[in-house]
Amino acid sequence: MEKISPELEEKLLDYLDGSLRGAEKESLEQQFQQNPVLKARLETLRTLHQLLAGNNLEQPSKNFTQQVMLKLDQYPRTSSLSIRNGLLLLTGVFVVAILAALMVSTGMFDNTTSVIDLNKIEVPKPLEAPQQYVQEYIQQPLPSFEFDGKLMVNIIICLNLVLGWILLDRAILKPLFKKRMQMGH
Numbered sequence: 648m649e650k651i652s653p654e655l656e657e658k659l660l661d662y663l664d665g666s667l668r669g670a671e672k673e674s675l676e677q678q679f680q681q682n683p684v685l686k687a688r689l690e691t692l693r694t695l696h697q698l699l700a701g702n703n704l705e706q707p708s709k710n711f712t713q714q715v716m717l718k719l720d721q722y723p724r725t726s727s728l729s730i731r732n733g734l735l736l737l738t739g740v741f742v743v744a745i746l747a748a749l750m751v752s753t754g755m756f757d758n759t760t761s762v763i764d765l766n767k768i769e770v771p772k773p774l775e776a777p778q779q780y781v782q783e784y785i786q787q788p789l790p791s792f793e794f795d796g797k798l799m800v801n802i803i804i805c806l807n808l809v810l811g812w813i814l815l816d817r818a819i820l821k822p823l824f825k826k827r828m829q830m831g832h
Contacts, residue, residue, distance in 0.1 A: 659688065659689055660692065662675055663692055730818070730819055733817075733818025733822075737814050737819065756800050759797065764789075
């Protein structure tokens with residue numbers, strides 16, 4: 648199947664819009680008669696053009712914005728986590744962080760290093776592609792990466808602690824101070 652150039656696509660769209668005149672229009676119509684691919688593309692674009700022309704954009708009512716703005720304060724925003732649930736989540740986060748830190752300190756992950764070699768990864772070949780598909784696009788050997796288990800667990804511990812502090816702030820401290828402010832303390 649031959650490709651149609653972007654310029655010719657633009658001319659087809661202009662033809663459908665009715666903005667082509669004179670010699671350009673006649674030249675394009677002669678190309679339709681000679682090239683069945685171009686004619687098929689024109690029919691596809693014509694179908695799309697008719698489909699899009701048939702769709703009407705719906706407009707919201709004129710007072711839509713006013714109605715939305717009036718209802719913004721109608722329902723108070725509530726916290727999705729209660730203080731009790733927040734404490735349970737926070738306890739779980741810190742237990743996991745402490746267990747992981749204990750595992751790291753005992754040396755459980757000291758010998759967990761491995762090398763990830765990207766050259767050994769199988770790249771699926773398209774059915775139509777020749778045998779040298781991979782060599783054609785990947786000219787240089789890919790790098791290999793060393794994976795350190797201890798470093799990865801330390802990163803997980805740090806992220807877990809950050810998550811714990813965010814959880815402490817959002818689920819426990821913020822609702823607690825909000826209640827104290829409402830009570831007038």
